[in-house]
Each structure stands twice: as C-alpha cells, then as structure tokens.
Amino acid sequence: MMVPPATPVPLRAPARDPQQVSFDRRELGTILSLYGRMVAAGEWRDYGISCLREVAIFSVFRRTAEHPLYRIEKRPALRNRQGIYALVGPGGQVLKRGHDLAQVLRVLERKLIRAVDSSG
Helix, strand or coil: CCCCCCCCCCCCCCCCCCCCCCCCHHHHHHHHHHHHHHHHCCCCCEEEEEECCCCEEEEEECCCCCCCCEEEEECHHHCCCCCCEEEECCCCCEEEEECCHHHHHHHHHHHHHHHHHHHC
16 A cells, blocks of 8 residues: 655744734834833833734833833724824823824934933
C-alpha cells in the first residue's frame, strides 16, 4: 500500500481576531517616539497596550502601580465623526480628539517642552 506524500503546510502568522482593534507600525512609531522623549525627560516611566474589540489603548504611567497619566485611544467606529484618535487625561476627560495622530499628540509635545524648560 502506497501512502501519498504529505502536502506542505504554508507558514503563516497567527490569525488576528478581525474584530480586534490595534495600532499599526506607523502609529506605534509615532507614539513610541513621544514616549521615549518623555521617559528621557523623567516624566513617564511605564506603558501598557490594550487591543480590544472596539478600541486600542496605549496607556502611559508615571509609576507602574498607578492609574495611567494619559491614554491614547484608537476607535475606528468614530472615523467619520469626531476622529479615530483621542487623548484622554487622568480624570477621564478627553483632552484632544482628531483624525491625525500626530496632531492629537501635540498636546503632550507642549507638556514635554515645558518639562524640559523647567528642568534646565
């Protein structure tokens, strides 16, 4: 009895839940660039990323065991309304919302400039 040769299984990346929202490489590059500068200025010390069904969240912390100082949220459902990105403050208030991530993060860029100016 002859056994047919095994068909090779193509190697693929594990399938991501199509309902799950995540940051793409460009978005993470923009966020991590700001994060690195804030760490160097001594303002931030840790971060966390959550990829959920309706929102992806990048949270930044002054200390690991605290509530986040800021949350950078990506909500594709709001693409045609207020904007896909939001910067949320420590009390849950939305500080900035928009369609352009770099524009939304400019609020934190101004805080970085003040932090560097006051430490010098």
